[in-house]
Amino acid sequence: MSLKFCSLASGSSGNCQYIAANSTRVLLDAGLSGKYIKNAIDSISEDITKLSGILVTHEHTDHIQGVGVLMRRYNLDVYANQSTWDVMLPKIGKVDPDRVKVIQNGVPFAIGDLEVKSIGVSHDAADPVAYRFSDGVSRLAVATDLGTMTEEILQELLQVDFLMLESNHDIEMLKMGAYPYYLKRRILSEVGHLSNDNAGEIATLAVQGGRVQNILLGHLSKENNFPELAFETVSGVLRENHIHVGTDVCLDLSYRDRVGRVYSIGR
Template identity: 40%
Template sequence: MTMNDGLKVSVLASGSTGNCTYIETGQHKVLVDAGLSGKKIEGLMASIGKSLNDVDSLFVTHEHSDHRKAVGILARRYPQLNVYANKGTWDAMANRIGEVAADQKNLFAPDTTLSMGDLDVESFSVSHDAAEPQFYSFHHNGKSFVILTDTGMVSEHVEGTIKDADGYLLECNHDLEMLRQGSYSWPLKQRILSDKGHLSNEDSANVMMDVLGNHTKRIFLGHLSQENNIKTLAHLTVASMMANHDYGVGHDFQLLDTDPDKASGIVSL
């Protein structure tokens, strides 16, 4: 297999203020979420040498602003774009994204697989306080990439669905002590810590140790809270927990950081 046959990924933005990921195969160029302004996403794409004019599909995970902010804007600006979301998410977004042409709107039910040429996209439900949140696993030429953020817990079913992928974007939303000592209201802290909230750094490390396998080579640490986490702390927490359990951090696989407003380089899995 040549490099051109690989599954290519760039995390354009990941964090509590906005999320967008770019995925490419030989036949498809797709985005997952559009949680920043249209102008910002265009700039992030340009920073990796890509154009939204070439993107054919946008997969939406749920209706929260940091994931759907520019969904309507991009659909109207780029009429070739097919937008995929489940019914609950479409209904919840309806009054927030403006008009989307009927021929661009596509229903993608949870726990199903969409086959589109050389790319198979698998959806799976997660536990989050949104209408019908779901995330995605992308499969191409025997390679797979999983995006899993915005969930308060990871069920055995989801772990089985995402096990032993070549690459992951996994949530490290908060450091527990920073959240507990921080300025958020007690109800908001309870929401974040609940089973329908977000994964902590420790939670994320435990999920990784349950799901990674011999194929796993790259793990992006994503969706960090700007108020309740620090990139170096998230990385150190996950790396040390995994190393303490004899996982080959930096040898068998790489932990990669993400930014809320700066794209990662394109990685070929």
């Protein structure tokens, strides 16, 4: 058994991650058009009609744009906590009540061969979460759209083999950039987004204190970051803490506007 993971897109223009274990296939968020998501799944030689469901982190448009369309077109169950459903329902069109699955934060549940656990995070949404997935042996987590890292979240991330971690912005680029002051303040706040430096610090803790072997940087800003800058900043923080990329941990990037690499995660 092994987990399969692919970032179909990650950024403020839309987020969607593909996760599979054996015969179970799910999407984490669907923040792009149904057409884009279908084409993205086709491009990794998978079949969208075999999806078991969609899990939603929070109700922002870049995470739910395609949820209603995919839910109706492919008869998919959609999983989210009650607060997220309350805000999301008016935004996604008509839904089949039998496909609405309400989850409890922190309470593990199963979707076929996948064990799933949602983890409450700090972001400016109704009740945003990160997710941890397991096939019973290996584990992965996706933690983006979080303004701060708490000890509770960190303890969950220390238990995974593969971590997709937000590396949204370079602080100086954001401060000097064209965003209005209120938006800069929001992004830098505890309900905003993690910077490259934050990501490096968290990556260090995840490798030193846990079982993390692969880190994928996600949700990079188009205006306030560069992929090369995010990679070098996080790599530099790891090096400062005597962790060497390529030897001690594999570090990679996801993309805002295209499908990334397919990973097989097995111990």
